[in-house]
Amino acid sequence: MERPAWAPRSIDISVPSVSRIYDHYLGGSHNFEVDREAARKAMEFMPGLPKISQANRAFMRRAVRYAVGEGVDQFLDIGSGIPTFGNVHEVAQAMSPGARVVYVDHDPVAVAHSEAVLAGNDDADVVAADLRKPREILSSPQVSRLLDLDRPVALLLVAVLHFVEDADDPFAAVAELTAALAPGSLLVLTHASYEGIPLPPERAGGAVDVYKDIRNPLTMRSRDEIARFFEGYDMVEPGLVPMPHWRPDTGPEDEDPWALSGFAGVGRTA
């Protein structure tokens, strides 16, 4: 049954949360035992999950810097999770003071924590909303207050689209979001995939099952499927590639093989 908009999800911290599991991968302690338990289970199948998460964060940092370098100083980060070191607003505002950032997450705990972290930062805010309902995001007061949609915006969908099942049509959601953005806006995304994982899919599938068990199913997509999110976009060089290959700062000798799992890319609207 469709939940009415005014009836919020209840909070049950005995249920693992994707954003707190991610925090655990990144060495944080913004998590509870249930989250760590789920993380440990997933890591039994894919020990490299922390490295994949780190690679996501590192890609995001590079992409944000690229965006600022291209003159884009407004960011809409959907699926922002628990704020940890090297968040979008830190990276962006360090390069361009006054850069505007709106974080979006549907996890109320992540939102509450983000509110605490962002207290006193007038140029960044957080919205409790769901990627599957783009209109609620675009019509939120935070977006209206902070983002000028007549100017280019960098839309960040980092490590989030693989949590939207085909039944919820992530392609339509992304299309609806980007339709609201001005020309020159950037779509920054990463997506999980069996391609690039240094394990046979059967084994990686065990980690996918863990996410299914905690009712946050993970939808692995092929490179071709992921490329469809960029239909109608000009791909920024080097295109849709494994995360460490996207405009790396350092040589490949430091890379962990796990970081090559999944794909990252940046596209620009005409």
Next chain:
Amino acid sequence: MTAEPDGPEDRLRRFATIWSRAVFPVTSTSLTRSELEEQLLPLARRLREALLARALDADTGRAVGAALVDAHCTDPEALSRSLDCVDAYLVLYCGEDGPREDLRARASRLQHAMAAGYAQALRERTLAEQEAIAQAALRAQGVVAQALHASEARFRAVFEGAAIGIGIADLEGNVLQVNGALLRMFGGSEQTLRGRRVQDLTHPEDAPQTWKLYDELVRGEREHYHTEKAFSRPDGTVLWTNLTVSLLRDADGAPQYSLALMEDTTERRLLNLRLRYEATHDALTGLPNRTLFFERLEKALGAGAGQRFGLCYLDLDGFKTINDSLGHAAGDRLLVEVADRLQSCATAPGEMVARLGGDEFVALTTGPDTRREVDELAGRIMNALIAPVRIDGRELTVRGSIGIVEGPAGERSAAEVLRSADITMYRAKSAGGNRFELADPEADARAITRHGLTTALPAALDRGEFFIEYQPLVHLGDGSVRGAEALVRWLHPQHGVLGPDRFIPLAEHTGLIVPLGRWVLEESVRQAGEWRERAGDTDPLRINVNLSPCQLTHPGLVQDTVDILERAGVAPEALCLEVTESALIGADDDLLKPLRRLAEMGVDIALDDFGTGYSNLANLRRLPVSVLKLDRSFTQGMQQFPADPVDLKIVEGIVSLAHSLDLAVTVEGVETGAQAEQLRILGCDTAQGWYYARPGPPDRLHELALVDATG
């Protein structure tokens, strides 16, 4: 800062590089390794300073350990690798020329301090983050609780304020909660429903699938269903509802509650029943009407093998007279009384009585044994009508004619059955009424319904199905043929030749009489013109044409007549228009005007059927007539010998009166020579009848006239 190759600064940088390479793979930072190296460089510098200082500063070691945590080297493996690194390379790269043993001891103590500082910082960071996330969870719960409270308050307002009844039950059927609207519908207090089970709320009118749907729902096999359902109220009355039941599932999708939404449709249902009743019942008698009767008849005719039906079609004899003489109110009361009596005749299951309209009623019986039943039914109806009906102090005798149709289901349509019943009823009526007749397929086939003829009339005129026969008018003085009356016939494609009594009333009713009458006039006058041409020097034959009351009032009568005469080249004196006496009863000057104008032109006007109406003899003076046609009833008494003396006196009086008014007298229906002789003696001028000739084709008349002239 540039470093001299292999100078202290360069060696410090090399130490930082080694350190960062060791630690990077186990950090959680999103920095690159070189960025990490930049972060480690100042730490390495502080370690070198502490190593070379005169007195060992443990705080520096602790600070470096804490700084590692700040750089997101939160994995204890990072500490282990850092300590390995310090142990192996710090003295080597940063020890300069100091005593190795002292340096080693210092490095070792620095490692202890680093470990302590790291542990302290990691513990604080962990606690702070746990605190922060717990606080966030608490705040989020507060927000959610508040929103839940608000939404619950809103939901409660919706629940309580809703106009539709809402009830929630668990899967065992225990009613957990109901709202005010639902209680009001059931007309009871909370106790009426609380604690009861859904399964107890059965009602005799429940549709068979109602409870099957419910069972499927609570088993989780269906999400919702919609049905019309009745409930019994505590006071014994019935509550009808439009009911929607939905399954509520918990977060895991397991069935949890059933939710019923219901709308009270009791009133609407009653209204529908009433509207349906009104649409299917006769307002005057309360009997089922034509609509309902046809529904039942069609159902009976659609019944399966072995099923039969019997139908009595009743029409009251002489009802029109009662209506005309006593008024409609009395007529209505009579119909109500008849309806009541009929109702009492058809009380068995499968029997019904309906009023089709006017004084026409039907009684229907159905079942396997209607052959016997329908006769009994007709008998009961005839019996029920025997006792006179008392209205306004008068005893009215009611009689009826019944047509009976009986047969097996599945052979004929309702319309065919009713047509057969109608024909049969008319047969009973023609046979004198107050009786019933059984339908006979052959009689049906012969029967010509008024309706069928009426609808066929216009096309018949277009197709030339009408023709005219002529009956000679004979001069009683010398026996010569003086003219003829034109009599219209219809050669009907199915029924053969029909006389004017069959279709003229229908043509008058529909207005077709005007074109038909004009055609008859045109054709007869044309025929008269033809006779005139053939006759040469002898006296031309005159032609008599009947005018119906409708034609009399038609504004084109005079002009049409003039045109027709002129076109045929026939003098007005050769034409005689016959008008019935009843058409002129009470005629005012407006109606007489066209006749006067025709008379002035020389056209004879004959008063037809004279003696059957109640015309005032004195009135004859002001009518523009020149001929009286005596009705045949006056001459019937003269067919035998000796003639009825009263008839003789009457005819003699009429003739004398007519002649004194300068009117000629024609008699109809002359069948014997004695009659003809008698009428001649009485002074009648002309006669027609079978004694002279039956109506026939125009040529025969011409021949008769020739014989007459030569004879």
